[in-house]
Amino acid sequence: MRADQAADPVRLTHLQRLEAESIHILREVVAEAEKPVMLYSIGKDSACMLHLARKAFYPAIPPFPLLHVDTTWKFQAMYEMRERMVQESGMQLIVYYNPEAKARNINPFEHGSALHTDLWKTEGLKQALDQYGFDAAFGGARRDEEKSRAKERVFSFRFANHRWDPKRQRPELWNLYNARKAKGENIRVFPLSNWTELDVWQYIQLEDIPIVPLYFSAPRPTVVRDGLILMVDDARFPLRPGERPELRSIRFRTLGCYPLTGAVESTASTLPEIIQEMLLTTTSERQGRAIDHDQAASMEKKKQEGYF
């Protein structure tokens, strides 16, 4: 009898199984799609997904570029992290700005979060995918993020004009993904579908994955507006009469455009402390993001329009 037959079975942990599944998904897409791309939004989920991609294709550099659909309104620290990760991974980075949003100088202060997000992100993403001809795009969305995502497929098909048709999504059996599509159609692929927020944080800790320092608490210049603590990240922040930036000990639970992302007051400055804070928080995750409050339960609608 061979040694390994006698040995006790190896018990894979939940993180090992999630990792293996995500790597399998990443490789299937690379094997079957013609021109894949990874949407990189610089947040913790993107960091986790990028790390998985590097593991999946090691020692090769992941055989697809990163795409950042930029709005010009991200935190400075996010741009710094983006450059650092491009250096470390050796991957090509494509930064896309919707030319119309740029020409019209669309910004969250004057145009509101809905128009800002629609033009820069939703329209920008569609334009970028069309312009470069990407037929598969990895995204970092998880099923536990939001009620309507619980039923989202790992491979989500977008038909002509990026339209999401719930009736034409395909059943996913075992780990057999059907990546076939007609010309002009594309797939959004979610390798982190079965991860929870806690899984992501645990994995970041276990694998020592770099994340934007804004997740950690520090004294930062802030103003409080409409119940959100906003960080005054650069000189473009228009202060209202009487408003003066105040230093507060804050951190961010999610990262997006700085004028739209609310901070939480916190002293958590290490990963265990962040996880502790998350686990002790008695409210669900996405409250810091203004977009959800602007149009409640709008995720389904946004998806049909082509947003992630």
Added chain:
Amino acid sequence: MDGPREYSYRADELISRDIEAYLARHRHKSLLRFITCGSVDDGKSTLIGRLLYDSRMIFEDQLAELAADSRRVGTQGQNIDFALVVDGLAAEREQGITIDVAYRFFATDKRKFIVADTPGHEQYTRNMVTGASTADLAVILTDARKGVLTQTRRHSYLAHLIGIRNLVLAVNKMDLIGYDPAKYEAIVADYRRFAESIGVQAFTPIPISGFLGDNITTRSTNMPWYTGPVLMEHLENVDVDVTAAQGRPFRLPVQWVNRPNLDFRGFSGLIAAGTLRQGDAVRVLPSGKTTRVTRIVTLGADLQQAVAGQSVTLCFADEVDCSRGDVIARADEPPQVADQFEATLVWMADEPLLPGRAYWLKLATQTVSATIQIPKYQVNVNTLEHLAAKTLELNAIGVCNLSTDRPLIFEPYEENPALGGFILIDKLSNATVAAGMLHFALRRSQNVHWQALDISRGKHADMKNQRPAVLWFTGLSGAGKSTIANLVEKKLVRMNRHTFLLDGDNVRHGLNKDLGFTDADRVENIRRVGEVAKLMTDAGLIVITAFISPFRAERKMVREMMAAGEFFEIHIDTPLADAEARDVKGLYKKARSGQLKNFTGIDSPYEPPENPEIRIDTTHMSPEEAADLIVEKLVP
């Protein structure tokens, strides 16, 4: 019942006391995927909601929302209606969005759980099979007041069919039968009789109340007579098949070849079964070449050993050909290779199965073309009776023989789902139309070998001094296919070409006289004609066929049978109105009056070719002109 209860979100006290200790404990959790089967009436949503609440997955804001919703639309009086957590998708249902399988997540100190929840009754088989395909365990819910119902049997059959070996019979609503042990035992005995009849060897019965929380996470004081595990305890401790797979012979279906530079060549994939150590001897299928594994590569450091369930990259001692779709296996115990099988199919598309049509079959990382024969039988999922069937419709389950155009590396599904489970994909719409499970290879595929012939097809063609070809005429009835085909043959014969004309009506008098005009029969008709035409091209002939051949998929299938460059699709393009006005055989008249069913163009579709080699527009060309044009294309 104890009046309204207060619910709140309570975090584990270890989190605030010692987060490092908490995290250390949670790093070693395992994963269990399970499916809950039952309808809303059985209290399925309530049970899932309860599990989420008890494992602290429902937050303050959600609880507040839930409390408000419970008072407004709940069915539990002042109590929180946990079903509303899960039924949060109701709004979407109203918007007409299909809900099929929703995945929910919770965790305890020991395990992370992924629950596949499949609401909805209409497409239940499809949804349940999808959800069950990734599950390690199934919780079958029954209402204690009702006992084992038809749907209990259906759910158990499907869970067993898909190979779930851990079944829990959760007898719910025990509070409503006064926690009566005799009634509970009667239900369990009833279920046991049924379970044995379908081959279920063991199951775990648990009496619960999802609504009141009896035997969910804590032992119920109402049922002191029950000594088995409570539900959560069982879910946390049950042994999962993933570890069992490690004891089987090593299998790795190759997903991707990693070649970053000339010095590295690795083969990546998810280990489907077994355990591999550095230095092990392996065999690559289908080539059968053997070599040794020199490295098990991952980012960070090489591994000494890897097991089923891990994604790895392997390096070999020798330069052995290996690419996507190949399987790396233990050298002395490789899997089988065959091209004809018996399989169970679960049909998942609105379009029914067309026996004889070619579908893509994806199994592990192999994708081949497969044709399915007429089902041997269909299973009535409610009574488990075997019924005769000519096709399979949405949600039907049947057993069929199938053949593939290339050999498949496989193992029977019962032994190894990763090498026995497959999906079928429609070649035109690209939709996933079926899930399948291979039972065994048919004997004849192992015994029938291609007869090696001394006179090659090239020799046949040379003797006739011509290139073989198939001139495939397609078009509506009455378009003029036969007329033009006849003219073409006459012209070719005058040029000393060796030809043969296969005409639709003539073939239907002999070779295909057993076939009618249903979609399935039309597909089979064309398949046979294609095979005959192929043999004739092997004999060196120029074959001319005149069939309506209304479906793109079958014309594509025939095209793929032929050698490259030998297939000419000729579309005789006539407007329906013209063909109907001509109506040489009086068929349109009969079809219009309903005497003739499934008539192409009237009540059966014609799918015109998208890129035919030759298109004849009969409104601008006489048959004579058309024949000249075709001959000129063929013999320039």
